[in-house]
Amino acid sequence: MDDRTAPPEDDSVCASSCASPLRRRLWLALGYAAVGLGIAGTVLPLLPTTPFLLLAAGAFARSSPALRDRLYRDPRFGPLLRDWQAEGAIPRKAKAAALIGMGMSWTIVALTASRPLVPVLAGTCMAAVAVYIVTRPSPSRPEPQGAAPDAVAADGGNVSALRNEA
Numbered sequence: 001m002d003d004r005t006a007p008p009e010d011d012s013v014c015a016s017s018c019a020s021p022l023r024r025r026l027w028l029a030l031g032y033a034a035v036g037l038g039i040a041g042t043v044l045p046l047l048p049t050t051p052f053l054l055l056a057a058g059a060f061a062r063s064s065p066a067l068r069d070r071l072y073r074d075p076r077f078g079p080l081l082r083d084w085q086a087e088g089a090i091p092r093k094a095k096a097a098a099l100i101g102m103g104m105s106w107t108i109v110a111l112t113a114s115r116p117l118v119p120v121l122a123g124t125c126m127a128a129v130a131v132y133i134v135t136r137p138s139p140s141r142p143e144p145q146g147a148a149p150d151a152v153a154a155d156g157g158n159v160s161a162l163r164n165e166a
Contacts, residue, residue: 027062031059032056035056057072089138090133091138109123110123
């Protein structure tokens with residue numbers, strides 16, 4: 001396996017920031033909330049998915065490396081996280097979905113806004129986000145079609161250990 005299949009090594013971060021049980025619970029709560037928002041973002045056009053999943057991965061790194069590894073192994077969200085971590089890349093399908101969702105959202109705002117300034121402001125923000133999304137690279141090596149989702153974690157689930165396999 002290559003380095004893009006493994007999350008960053010954050011065990012030292014967890015050891016220092018998880019010193020108190022209260023802190024660990026707060027990081028866990030933030031992680032779960034971010035996962036929930038990320039899942040909601042898969043169906044709600046104005047809510048992004050990837051930023052919340054990145055936040056969840058960071059929160060889980062500080063509270064539960066096992067949950068972080070599980071997030072990176074997830075067949076739906078893991079590839080997005082690994083592509084972003086390795087290259088700052090967004091897959092073409094995700095770019096298209098984001099742009100279509102923003103376009104539909106702006107259309108709804110434009111048709112329902114009571115003041116003309118609202119669609120202009122919303123459109124300006126969405127255009128800036130669209131430019132950012134379009135300018136991100138696509139993954140250099142796309143995931144193979146039909147690959148088993150657990151093929152990434154052939155060692156029994158410890159995604160962090162994959163860093164040393166290359």
